Every structure is written in structure tokens, then in C-alpha cells.
Amino acid sequence: MFFTGDLVNNYAWELKGWKKTFNGLFAEKGKYAVLGNHDYGDYSEWNTVEEKKANFETIKAFYKAIGFKLLLNEAEIIEKSGEYLALIGVENWGSPPFKQYGDLKKAMAEVSRIPFKILLSHDPSHWKEEVINTTNISLTLSGHTHGMQAGFEYKKLQWSPIKYKYKEWAGLYKENNQYLYVNRGLGWLGFPGRLGMRPEITCIELKSTV
Structure with missing residues (x-):
């Protein structure tokens, strides 16, 4: 299970009351x-x-308290x-x-x-700047954009004004044999709601091509 950042908007006190919910995730x-x-x-x-x-240390400690390992410019082998x-x-x-703050190297x-690598990097702009064509990371998972909390979807078409700032803003993208998936998030920033841009939990199934 992966979480790609922005646990709070600004303050550690925003975490109050969420510990039980996160600890219920397995x-x-x-x-x-x-x-x-x-x-x-x-x-x-x-x-x-x-x-x-x-404030920052309290946020990091909360990750530990809810059973999430916080990866700070490091890697795990699964x-x-x-x-x-x-x-x-x-x-x-x-x-x-x-x-x-990130140090990919x-x-x-x-x-x-390890031939198959997954990268957790909050901001999708990182993918084109440092990941594709310079690493062999197969899949990058990001968030950050929130889908701007506004937009619309119709069948396979989706649109949000955030696309004018981020080319990769929601969903799956591919460059050669490297993939990026941008999750639209669960919460909000600024405006306490979403207009046509539903919150998202993504389930990704990996299949061998061998």
C-alpha cells in the first residue's frame, strides 16, 4: 500500500482523529x-x-504510529x-x-x-525531469495535482484546468517503456470540496510479461 504525500495542508494538528482510520488499513x-x-x-x-x-517531526512520527514506513530518499526490496x-x-x-528535497540518485x-523498480515521488513533474530516459524505473506513482478538485469526465475523456500547468495531471502516462500514474487524491486544499473531480484510491495490478 502506497501513499504519495501531502498528509496535511500545513499543520500536524490536522492529523487529530485520523489514527484509528489509518491503523485499520492492512x-x-x-x-x-x-x-x-x-x-x-x-x-x-x-x-x-x-x-x-x-511540526515536521510530529508529522513524520505520525506515519510511524499508523504503520507506514516513510521513505526519505531510500529504497526497500520487496x-x-x-x-x-x-x-x-x-x-x-x-x-x-x-x-x-528529493535525491533520486x-x-x-x-x-x-533489481530490474523492476517502482518510484514514489509526490510531484509528477519529477518524472520528466529526472526519471524517464535517465533511469530504468518502470513505474512512478505521484499525486500533488488533486485534479485541481475541479473538472469533468465523460467516458474516456477527462479535463481539468490543472492540465495547463501539469501535462501529466491524472491517470496513466507512458514514455517508451516507462509509466507514470498520477492519483487525484482524497482530500482538498483551499476550497473544501470537489466539483466533478472525485477523490481516488487506485488499485494497480502488476502482471509479468515473461
Whole structure:
């Protein structure tokens, strides 16, 4: 089970009351997460540097309390029936004005021998900037855009004004043999709702081509 960041909008107190819900989630091979740009507290005013740091540490501790392993520029090897995949997680990496805390090279350092790799990276712009054509990561999972919480879908057509900022903003994308899936998220930012852009939990089934 994967969570690709933005657990909060700004503050750790937003997590109050959610622990039981998250602890009720079970995944046989584990629960993993990465940080999103909102998790760092960069968009709030803090009285001191220490206050901001304490907020950030509380958010990271919450991941542990709900059984999610937070991947901070690191990787895990997951085994099933004698086969292996590398799960790579980076801190938030976004195109300016978003900050680039992520270090993909560091995160991949110990899993180069694993042929099939999945990357958790909050911001989908990371895919074209650092992932495709320069790594052999097969699948990248992102979020960030929220589908702008507004848009429409009709059969296979989907549209949102966020497409004018992010070319890859929702759903599945492919470049050569590398894939990106952008989840539209569950919550909201700013406007407390969604218009034609339903929240999403994605189920992805991996099948061998051999």
C-alpha cells in the first residue's frame, strides 16, 4: 500500500482523529509513504525555526504510529514467490517554485541490481525531469495535482484546468517503456470540496510479461 504525500495542508494538528482510520488499513507486504510539499510546513508562518521543525517531526512520527514506513530518499526490496521489486521513495521534488528535497540518485544507490523498480515521488513533474530516459524505473506513482478538485469526465475523456500547468495531471502516462500514474487524491486544499473531480484510491495490478 502506497501513499504519495501531502498528509496535511500545513499543520500536524490536522492529523487529530485520523489514527484509528489509518491503523485499520492492512497490506500484506507493508505500507509505505513519501512526503509531499505541504508536509514540510513551508507555506505557514512560524514563530521560530524550532516550532516549524517540531511540526515536521510530529508529522513524520505520525506515519510511524499508523504503520507506514516513510521513505526519505531510500529504497526497500520487496519479495514475493522468489521474485523481487525495488520500491524507491524520494522526498518532495518539484519544479520551481516548489523545493527539491528529493535525491533520486541517493535513493536508488542500493537497488541498482533489481530490474523492476517502482518510484514514489509526490510531484509528477519529477518524472520528466529526472526519471524517464535517465533511469530504468518502470513505474512512478505521484499525486500533488488533486485534479485541481475541479473538472469533468465523460467516458474516456477527462479535463481539468490543472492540465495547463501539469501535462501529466491524472491517470496513466507512458514514455517508451516507462509509466507514470498520477492519483487525484482524497482530500482538498483551499476550497473544501470537489466539483466533478472525485477523490481516488487506485488499485494497480502488476502482471509479468515473461
